[in-house]
Amino acid sequence: MRRLTKLYNSLPAVQxxxxxxxxxxxxxxxxxxxxxxxxxxxxxxxxxxxxxGQVFFNGADIHADLATYRxxxxxxxxxxxxxxxxxxxxxxxxxxxxxxxxRSQRDRKIADLLHLFSMYPxxxxxxxxxxxxxxxxxxxxxxxxxxxxxxxxxxxxxxLDVVSAxxxxxxxxxxxxxxxxxxxxxxxxEVVEKVCSHLLILRGGNVVxxxxxxxxxxVSQEASLEETFAHLxxxxxxxxVAGEIVEVVAA
Amino acid sequence: MSAEGIxxxxxxxxSSLYQLVKLKLGRMLHGATADSxxxxxxxxxxxxxxxxxxxxxxxxxxNKYGSLLHFLRGEVKFDPYAASLPDEYLFIVLAMLASGGVxxxxxxxxxxxxxxxxxxxxxxxxxxxxxAANLLAILLFAAIFCxxxxxxxxxxxxxxxxxxxxxxLFFGKIALGHTIAILAASLFSFITVFxxxxxxxxxxxxxxxxxxxxxxxxxxxxxxxxxxSSAFTISQYIEHGASYSLIRYLxxxxxxxxxxxxxxxxxxxxxxxxxxxxxxxxxVLIVGAAAYALAYQRHFSRMAEIxxxxxxxxxxxxxxxxxxxxxxxLRNAFEQAGLRFIVRTLARSDRHRAAVAVFVxxxxxxxxxxxxxxxxxxxxxxxxxxxxxxxxxxxxxxxLRFVFDIPVELNANWIFRFLIAPTxxxxxxxxxxxxxxLVLPVIAVASIIFALRWGTVAGLLESATLxxxxxxxxxxxxxxxxxxxxxxxxxxxxxxALLKVLLAALGVFVFAILPASxxxxxxxxxxxxxxxxxxxxxxxxGLYEKRAGQLEIERQIVFDDAVQHEIELLNLTG
Numbered sequence: 155m156r157r158l159t160k161l162y163n164s165l166p167a168v169q170x171x172x173x174x175x176x177x178x179x180x181x182x183x184x185x186x187x188x189x190x191x192x193x194x195x196x197x198x199x200x201x202x203x204x205x206x207g208q209v210f211f212n213g214a215d216i217h218a219d220l221a222t223y224r225x226x227x228x229x230x231x232x233x234x235x236x237x238x239x240x241x242x243x244x245x246x247x248x249x250x251x252x253x254x255x256x257r258s259q260r261d262r263k264i265a266d267l268l269h270l271f272s273m274y275p276x277x278x279x280x281x282x283x284x285x286x287x288x289x290x291x292x293x294x295x296x297x298x299x300x301x302x303x304x305x306x307x308x309x310x311x312x313x314l315d316v317v318s319a320x321x322x323x324x325x326x327x328x329x330x331x332x333x334x335x336x337x338x339x340x341x342x343x344e345v346v347e348k349v350c351s352h353l354l355i356l357r358g359g360n361v362v363x364x365x366x367x368x369x370x371x372x373v374s375q376e377a378s379l380e381e382t383f384a385h386l387x388x389x390x391x392x393x394x395v396a397g398e399i400v401e402v403v404a405a
Numbered sequence: 406m407s408a409e410g411i412x413x414x415x416x417x418x419x420s421s422l423y424q425l426v427k428l429k430l431g432r433m434l435h436g437a438t439a440d441s442x443x444x445x446x447x448x449x450x451x452x453x454x455x456x457x458x459x460x461x462x463x464x465x466x467x468n469k470y471g472s473l474l475h476f477l478r479g480e481v482k483f484d485p486y487a488a489s490l491p492d493e494y495l496f497i498v499l500a501m502l503a504s505g506g507v508x509x510x511x512x513x514x515x516x517x518x519x520x521x522x523x524x525x526x527x528x529x530x531x532x533x534x535x536x537a538a539n540l541l542a543i544l545l546f547a548a549i550f551c552x553x554x555x556x557x558x559x560x561x562x563x564x565x566x567x568x569x570x571x572x573x574l575f576f577g578k579i580a581l582g583h584t585i586a587i588l589a590a591s592l593f594s595f596i597t598v599f600x601x602x603x604x605x606x607x608x609x610x611x612x613x614x615x616x617x618x619x620x621x622x623x624x625x626x627x628x629x630x631x632x633x634s635s636a637f638t639i640s641q642y643i644e645h646g647a648s649y650s651l652i653r654y655l656x657x658x659x660x661x662x663x664x665x666x667x668x669x670x671x672x673x674x675x676x677x678x679x680x681x682x683x684x685x686x687x688x689v690l691i692v693g694a695a696a697y698a699l700a701y702q703r704h705f706s707r708m709a710e711i712x713x714x715x716x717x718x719x720x721x722x723x724x725x726x727x728x729x730x731x732x733x734x735l736r737n738a739f740e741q742a743g744l745r746f747i748v749r750t751l752a753r754s755d756r757h758r759a760a761v762a763v764f765v766x767x768x769x770x771x772x773x774x775x776x777x778x779x780x781x782x783x784x785x786x787x788x789x790x791x792x793x794x795x796x797x798x799x800x801x802x803x804x805l806r807f808v809f810d811i812p813v814e815l816n817a818n819w820i821f822r823f824l825i826a827p828t829x830x831x832x833x834x835x836x837x838x839x840x841x842x843l844v845l846p847v848i849a850v851a852s853i854i855f856a857l858r859w860g861t862v863a864g865l866l867e868s869a870t871l872x873x874x875x876x877x878x879x880x881x882x883x884x885x886x887x888x889x890x891x892x893x894x895x896x897x898x899x900x901x902a903l904l905k906v907l908l909a910a911l912g913v914f915v916f917a918i919l920p921a922s923x924x925x926x927x928x929x930x931x932x933x934x935x936x937x938x939x940x941x942x943x944x945x946x947g948l949y950e951k952r953a954g955q956l957e958i959e960r961q962i963v964f965d966d967a968v969q970h971e972i973e974l975l976n977l978t979g
Contacts, residue, residue, distance in 0.1 A: 235814070248746055
């Protein structure tokens with residue numbers, strides 16, 4: 155992404171954001187609510203046109219040929235918005251067909267991934283009856299189905315149980331090893347710290363830190379990523395606010 | 406308001422019953438799942454549309470009751486009581502149709518669902534209070550819509566009837582009789598639908614009820630429409646002073662009796678049916694409340710225990726049919742995925758199924774009435790018999806095209822935005838193929854009926870005619886369609902809605918009545934039908950030219966019907 159800016163009614167949601175994701179790199183995106191993470195993701199996947207700046211994939215502007223770009227892209231949105239009356243299998247078939255996968259390739263991959271994500275027994279249940287974690291797993295499968303080279307995950311662990319979350323964290327590392335580029339948005343610092351090789355921290359639509367995950371605390375002279383994050387973006391004393399909440403509850 | 410009044414109002418607002426009634430009423434008025442802003446607009450349109458028929462019908466009757474016109478016609482002895490009786494009957498049927506229709510429309514929100522279990526049950530509220538609040542909310546809802554449906558006619562009709570009368574007592578009697586009859590008829594119709602739903606829910610297992618729910622609604626809709634379509638015949642029957650012995654079992658006649666009884670002008674038969682109206686109203690209220698209590702006891706109290714995991718194993722036949730279509734008619738991945746999405750949405754979205762069912766029911770009722778009224782010769786199909794499948798087909802095609810514009814889960818359409826190239830221009834083709842494939846069974850059934858009744862040649866000619874006409878109509882309706890069905894915010898039906906309704910009515914003549922007359926004329930000599938060929942060629946040429954004249958950008962897929970502002974503030978100084 156090169157110098158991306160997005161204005162909503164002339165108010166900037168994101169300003170001059172630039173970063174690169176190399177193959178094999180897992181770039182974690184952190185920031186408080188309203189920092190511009192969702193806007194950045196939407197521009198990255200081509201759902202939003204930047205006000206200024208460009209998004210490049212393999213050297214070409216993504217908007218020049220969005221279809222080709224998206225063929226290489228897997229995306230898990232923040233909210234598991236799915237068609238509730240379809241079954242999990244039907245939804246995945248829909249995605250695979252739209253991605254142009256052949257029937258044999260599609261059926262085999264869907265069945266295998268449903269097994270691996272423990273969704274096979276529920277494959278023909280309607281999505282309306284799925285828990286949030288099950289919907290999230292369907293979204294993860296849909297994103298991985300066509301072997302994309304760039305993966306964008308927006309809060310992918312939301313609703314996942316401990317085992318699935320553990321599998322997913324390891325999966326991110328394996329995908330990186332296979333040369334996939336991963337953009338990972340999350341609020342969970344521990345996970346980001348564990349799975350991401352690089353970090354991008356946003357605040358008020360601006361980049362406040364960008365670099366290798368291991369180097370950031372050292373550069374900011376903090377002991378951990380949590381302290382670095384608190385130092386860079388936090389405007390309040392978390393401990394003090396927590397104390398005040400307890401006082402109000404007890405009153 | 407006094408301080409005590411304000412305090413009392415605040416106490417009421419703070420009560421659990423008030424909050425529960427408000428919640429349920431809100432869910433019924435605005436819909437359980439839909440986008441609230443959209444549904445607010447829908448509610449406004451629905452409330453306005455429901456008052457219109459009563460207003461129009463009242464105004465159309467000015468001609469009948471105006472004293473000057475009576476004078477000009479030389480009618481010196483005009484009895485407004487007797488003259489208004491057939492019109493009262495029409496108003497009663499109209500009120501029953503509209504209120505029954507509203508109950509069908511809100512069918513899904515009448516009973517408590519899993520969302521209620523999740524949100525309300527964990528709260529410290531007694532279940533009997535939840536039951537009472539819901540019942541109260543339903544009665545309030547029924548009262549609001551019954552009042553809305555009848556508001557215009559309750560004011561206008563008595564004014565129209567008493568236009569040439571000087572006595573206020575006359576106006577009062579007409580207004581009283583009319584208002585009591587139409588409100589009671591409305592309430593009866595609404596509560597009857599509610600009681601039917603409650604009875605089935607109380608008797609059947611929840612899952613079975615879910616499966617048959619749509620068919621039950623469709624049956625009630627067809628019954629209501631059939632009942633409405635007979636209104637003019639019975640109204641004329643009443644006008645000519647015929648005996649009530651044959652029609653006294655119709656609920657609408659009971660309420661006509663109630664009207665006359667309230668006016669103090671009922672014959673002994675009408676007085677008797679008036680009591681039947683009151684008895685029937687009380688009976689459905691009791692049955693409705695009892696069925697609701699039973700359904701509540703059986704389902705809502707145990708809803709948390711009922712497993713919601715429903716399995717849908719695909720039928721082998723549908724899979725084979727899908728593959729066959731993939732190899733023949735559906736030429737790319739978009740069409741293959743799109744058709745499956747369309748079929749599954751139509752099969753499973755209650756809102757869409759209900760909308761299609763309404764169109765199909767209207768088609769069937771209109772076609773049946775048309776055939777019943779006509780007297781064809783047994784040797785050859787009559788014009789009405791030719792028109793019947795065309796009317797059904799017309800309604801099916803129109804209904805499918807209409808529901809394509811009704812969005813489903815707008816939040817979930819990100820997957821299409823994400824996966825489909827914005828330059829795609831195949832939407833009209835997909836929509837056309839989907840409509841064509843979905844109406845094929847109607848064509849097949851009609852052709853088989855024609856073949857069995859009038860021979861193989863008649864069956865083949867019928868199928869050829871239906872195929873040609875349905876593809877032509879479909880091609881015209883999807884021209885300029887640039888959306889994936891069900892994925893866009895509501896299109897502008899509300900804009901020019903009246904004009905569109907009028908055009909749809911006119912379309913019955915162009916698509917069904919006129920071709921049926923030509924079919925009838927050409928039945929003896931099929932070569933005569935060839936005269937239609939140049940006309941059809943002209944229509945197709947026009948469609949081709951129109952499509953060819955579209956700019957590339959006018960054919961590309963869109964996901965939003967939001968109006969583009971003609972003037973945009975650029976904020977250049979910022």
